[in-house]
Amino acid sequence: MPFLCRTRKVALLGATALLTVGLAPPGARADIPDENYRPVLEHLLGVVMPPKLDALHDATANLSDEIDDFCAEPDQDGLDEVREDFNAAMDIWQEVQPWRMGPLIANGRDQHIEYWPDKHGTATRQFRKLMFDKPAIYTDREKIAETSAALQGFPALEQVLFDDKLSPKLLDDDEDGVFLCGYGGAIGANLERMTGExxxxxxxxxxxxxxxxxxxxxxxxxxxxxxxLYRALHEGLLIIASQKLGRPLGDGPKDAKASRAESPTSKRSLRNIAHNLTGLFAIYDGKWGDTGEEGKGLSALIDSSLLDRSFRLNWQTMTDGLDQLPASIVELLDQPDGYQKLADFAEQVSFVNTLVEGDVGGTTQLGGGFNALDGD
Amino acid sequence: MEHQRREFLKLMGVGGAFTLLPISIARAAAPASIEDRAHYISASAGDHDDFYVSAFNANGKILFEQALPGRGHDLGLRPNHVDVAAVERRPGLYGLILDRHTGEVRAKLHCPENRRFYGHAVYSDDGRFLYITENDFDHARGIVSVWDADDGYRRIAEFDSFGTGPHELHLMPDGQSLVIANGGLHTHPDFDGRTALNIDSMEPNLSIIDRHTGKLIHQAALKADWHQLSIRHLDVAPNGTIAAGFQYQGELTDQVPLVGLWQPGSEIRPIEAPDNVQLRMRQYCGSVRFDASGQVFGISCPRGGLITFWDVKTSGFLTHIAAPDGCGLAATDVAGQFVGTSGLGNGWRMDAIRRKRVELPDDSLKSLHWDNHLRRISV
Structure with a gap:
């Protein structure tokens, strides 16, 4: 779909919003039978997710192997290849990441895989100390799991592979280069282990x-x-709007800071969001890349085809908007109108989340109860 | 739910918005054992902005509904007396004193113009005085008002709560002091009375005051990093241990404790559940209740649809039981056992030791949305 100019986009959003409001179900509607939810669970949890977890495990295993190969004979081409493998593993992780449930969050696993947001700059502080002390535990493929969450997952590997000052050292045959290779290899093995779990x-x-x-x-x-599952969809969009976009946007243009975004060093903050949206839309739609089947996600519970089409149209508008932006928030904020573009996109995400709350939550009857919505 | 409600009212032989069931019928419907003779009472709501105080028996059979002018919250039970105080949830203007067996209105409390009730009330152990948390909104100051039940519920004093946004309060086991959860949130009726106006600067605390003089005896706060943890609900064990539930005003992904234990005179000890339960608590705790032994307490998490249970001795997490939209929680007289209610109309008997949940059998309970807090009345 071609990029829509801002005016047309707003008009479209407004029109579809009116359409969806007009279609909102009345307050007193029949309860959806409980058995109707079961096929959705079976499809999303039993059919869609397992191959994606396999893909994540394969991608981290491949990344781990490539780091080892690279470190056996370090050169620039090898480093470029490892970076590509990092991005491939990060892509599938970002699709899985918003499904915050069960083993993904047990024992802090999601934070060990990717420690973010790092509000207090813990990783940077610890990383500096790490390079100074070079403790052996960080090159130990088993024991690295016992170290700080900030230093054992994707963000730490991102520093090793992409940081302008550190990554060139990987090509050197000195103390720093040897340590960084050993450390990168240990992180790769640790990611492979965790995704295997x-x-x-x-x-x-x-x-x-x-x-x-x-x-x-x-x-x-x-x-x-x-x-x-509904919560994962709702909270996933909320986290994108309030943290992945909200943190770099700050309180205004003068307060904006790309370094507060996710994955700024590998320049893929918005690429992460694109993959988040893929994983989140699968919850609604039931199809995730080559896996699953359209209409077997939460949308199976929506009895209005117009409402379903409206939601899909708004989602498409949001992802089309993202397609027009660079992968990196650093790059975007360097553009004269970059801040506004980023703010507009954040607005689109928030708008879609109001549709999730109102239309998807209401129609599927998954949107929260009397106490959950309005406690004290 | 509306259909169920209409059917229930039809069966009761009434078509109106609320029903007062004679106590004789209520008692006739009650089973025989001591435990089963307990009644439970809570604020509730229908489907059309209609609000009640309702009581049900141990089977879940509704005994009476008393209509309220607005949404209620918690109830204060007057010891050795029929009075029960129903104070409107924040920003509340009314308070009603009801007969706990029939729902009949026995007295009315009016909030002063420059104050708002905050939904919680507690009596002194001799039943003479009623204490209510209030907001002095023009000064962003918490208040505990004092009402003399023996003098027609005359408002006789007000004390500082020593914090902003006081919410639940309890009498301490010494009978002479009150513990208050100052949630830290400043609200003002000009901004709907519920929207927090000071998220960045909020300073919640737990305070204990002398109930006769209002003098501050103890106070404790969480560490500064956790200042957005609004301390809102609490319960007190017979040995004076205070369990508190928090509601986090920060980000969804922030890793913060949601439960604390406090021995007055020391620091609040924050405790956490395993990650997969902690996340499902969704940064929000509702009711807090100790069991009959004082060794186990339950904390409801309506946003996550869980009731969590905690062990006082180990200061640790015990278990959790799913309870969709569950919030109201009352201890039975059996150690580790609780009755819970939900906004979806469910009622359950739950055993924290055996990790067991049984639905209350009488469907009449399902005719209402049960509000945040539940109280048990021994009959």
Whole structure:
């Protein structure tokens, strides 16, 4: 879809908003039978997610192998290849990342895989110290898992591979170069291990959700289990708007700071978001790349084809807007109108999230209850 | 839900918005054992901005509904008396004293113009005085007002709560002091009375005051990094241990504790659940209740649809039980056992030791949305 100019975009958003408001279901509607939620759970948790976790594990295993190959004979071409493998693994991680549930979050795993946001600059501080002391534990492929979360996952590897001052050292046969190679290899192996655990633990967790019922102390019915998927969609968009975009945007143009974005060193902050949106849309749609089937996600619970089309159109408008932006927020904010473009995109994401709250949450009846929505 | 509600009212032989069931019928419907003779009472709501104080028996059978002028919140039970205080949730203007067995209105409390009720009230152990948390909104100051129940609920004094946005308060086991959760949130009726106006500068705390003089006895706050953890709900064990539940006003992904234990005179000890439960608590705790033994407490997390249970002895997480939109929580007289209610109309009996949840059998409970807090009445 061609890029829409701002005026047309706003008009389109406004029109579809009116359309969706007009189609909003009345307050007193029949409850969706609980058995209707079960196929959605089975599709998303049993069909769609497992191959993606396999892909993540394969990508990190490949990354780990490539680091080892590169370190055996370091040269610039090899470094470029490792960077490509890093990006490939990061792409699939960013698709999986918003599904914040079960083994993804158990034992702080998501933070060990990617420590972000790092509000207090912990990683930078610890990284400086690490390069000064070069402790052996950070090159130990087993023991690195016992170290700080900030120093054992993707952001730490990003520093090793992409930082302007550090990455050239990888090509040197000196103390720094040897340590950085050993450290990068240990991070790669650690990522491979953690994503392997995800693959192993997912089926049991998914089974628990798919078998929701009165005897389960975790998921008393299928609707409650499906609520976690709805929440992942809603919170995923919220995190993109308020943190992945909100943090670099700051309080205004003068307060903007690209370094507060995710993955600024590898210049892929917006590329991350594009992949987040792929993983999130799969929750709604049921299809994720070559996996799954359209219309078998949460959209299967929406009984209005107009509302479904409206939501898809708004989602498409949002992703089209992102397609027009560079992969890097650093690069975007260097443009004269970069701040405004980024702010506009953040607005689009927030708008789509209002549709998730109002239309998707309302129509699927997953959007929260009396106390959850308005407690005290 | 509306359909169920209409059916229930039809069965009761009434078509109106609220029902007062005679106590004789309520008692006749109650089962025989001591535990099963307990009643539970809570604020509730229908589907059309209609609000009540409602009571049900241990089977979940509704005993009465008393209509309220606005949404209620918690209830204060007058010891050895029929009175129960229902104070409107923040920014509240009314308070009603009801008969706990019938719902009949026995007295009315009016909030002064420059104050707003904050939904929680507690009686002194002799039942003479009622204490209510309030907002002195023009001065961003928390207040505890004092009402003399023996003098027609005359407002006789007000004390500083020693914080902003006071919410739940409890009598301490000594009977002479009150512990107050000062949530730290400043609100003003000019801005709808609920929107927080000071997220960046909020300073929540737990304060204990002398209930006769209002003098501050103890106070504790969380570390400065956690100043956006609004301390809103609490309960007190017979040995004086205070359990508190927090509501985080910061980012969804921030890793912050949501539960704390406080022995007055020391620091608040923050405690956390395992990651996969902590995340499902969704940065938000509702009710806090100790069990009959004082060794286990439950904290409801309605946004995550969980009731979490915690062990006082180890200061650690015990278990969790899913409870969609569950918030109201009351301890039964059995150690580790609680009754919970939800905004979806469910009621459950839950056993924290055996990790068990059983739905209350009577469907009449499902005719209402049960509000944040639940109280148990021994009959």
């Amino acid at each position: 995800l693959v192993d633990e997912w089926p049991t967790f998914a089974q628990g959700m798919m078998e929701a019922g009165p005897d389960s102390m975790d998921y008393p019915d299928a609707k409650f289990a499906a609520t976690d």
